Amino acid sequence: MVMKDHPRLPALPTLCLSLLLVIASPAWTQDPPADRNPSSSGTIALPEVMTGDFKSAYVIDAETGMELVANKERVRRQPASMLKMMTELLVLERVAEGDLAMDDPVRVSAKASRMGGSQVYLAHNEVFPVVELLQALAIHSANDAAAALAEHTAGSTEAFVDLMNLRARELGMTDTDFHSVHGLPAGRGQSPDMTSARDMALLARELIRHPESLRWASTPRAPFRNGEFTLWNPNKLVGKYRGLDGLKTGFTQAAGFCVTATAVQKEKRLISVVMGCSTDRARANETTRLLSFSFNLYKRVPVIAEARQPLETLLKIKGGKVRETPVGCAETLTVSVPRHRIDDIRMDYHLPEKLEAPLAAGTEVGTAVATLDGHTLGEVTVVTLSDVLRGNWLDRIFHR
Known part of the structure; x- marks a missing residue:
């Protein structure tokens, strides 16, 4: 499996923000760096320094x-x-x-x-x-x-x-x-x-x-x-x-x-x-x-508001009656993030370069992962949205 970078999310009627789609970045393996990871918006990032009756x-x-x-x-x-x-x-x-x-x-x-x-x-x-x-x-x-x-x-x-x-x-x-x-x-x-x-x-x-x-x-x-x-x-x-x-x-x-x-x-x-x-x-x-x-500080954000909406990029098919097939997220996905970091959510799609026919509609073919600073916030499976039939001998020659 390889990771595929998609230019945009499926339409999200309840999500009025633009999510940056990139190839997955590595997660922190230790503590966050000393600069506390300021957000791309320029807002001073957490942690907040609070005082009180404690040392x-x-x-x-x-x-x-x-x-x-x-x-x-x-x-x-x-x-x-x-x-x-x-x-x-x-x-x-x-x-x-x-x-x-x-x-x-x-x-x-x-x-x-x-x-x-x-x-x-x-x-x-x-x-x-x-x-x-x-x-x-x-x-x-x-x-x-x-x-x-x-x-x-x-x-x-x-x-x-x-x-x-x-x-x-x-x-x-x-x-x-x-x-x-x-x-x-x-x-x-x-x-x-x-x-x-x-x-x-x-x-x-x-x-x-x-x-x-x-x-x-x-x-x-x-x-x-x-x-x-x-x-x-x-x-x-x-x-x-x-x-x-x-x-x-x-x-x-x-x-x-x-x-x-x-x-x-x-x-x-x-x-x-x-x-x-x-x-x-x-x-x-x-x-x-x-x-x-x-x-x-947290807000629940619907990053995938509708299930089974087609992604913009079609996946190539090997040996099928068609060359490409639509795929989409099997479920909705809502994540909790600090309010000032909503614009920094990223969606990564882990998908194969090519699928092989035949495939039934609803076949799991990958995952969609919401991340923030490399940390996984949530993920759902990506599935085929229609049946993919095996092609005849001529289809298999031209749809390799």
Whole structure:
């Protein structure tokens, strides 16, 4: 398959803009360049610099990674319990790979049972399945559950921390150094966990690939130990902010009040991080501000308003009764983009140079892809719009 450049889109009665059609450009493989990719219209591009009751703030589009809000997002700070997103990620990845199972029994060590801070009061030699300890970690932010899972997965918390730092490097979390599996304050002679708002967003973006993480993070409370204990979610935005289904809070005196949040509105998922807020209420209020501002930047744009409208360029046919046949998009396509970037949407058509007869109407022959700065916003299949019959011997000679 090759990519074909078409001079224009099919008629779009609800789309009053001109979309530039070009051969696909490569997507970002790392972070957007330092100039923040100003739009072709001359408008200053995102991210917006917002201030508030926080020391760092960052909001991105979860699908594309586009930066929407940034303030000191690369300054290294202590993450507190937001660090547990990495503990959860590593265990979920081992489950997905088949190295662990959700029903595997985990025996609690004496060390894990002595963890302070938020906990579910695990007792030495108690046994729980992996899934119940993951729920305790994700919903209740249980430090003892984090330690028990780490020991079960890697043999010791120290070995698990090595895996955490390795995975952080793989994800491009260049501001991060982990020293614990839970985010508690460092003890005497120990180094504190350090990261940045940007790195927490990168971590969250990877974690939400696992649906369980969102299901647990959006659970306000759940029973534990056969109902003898209740897991309480410390994220006050759960059930209060529209579309919010995660993700992880954190607090220590050194870190302040922190939260990595994610929500879906307008069929668009965003990830927000605030670090160093002064109070629990400020953490919730600032996250609400950041997400509401960022969602308001987006507009739903119909880039393919009618299905099965013929593209201007016909595709050549080999061995058919006709030399060419019309093709069109099988479905409509609407995408969410920042309002000031609508004119920068590009449509790329991935089509073969030639089709071979016979072909039934509706045969998939390629794709139409809407992109912004190389990021895919959405795509639909391109299909034949009429039957293409096989030609007779004379047709096949002249229609090669």
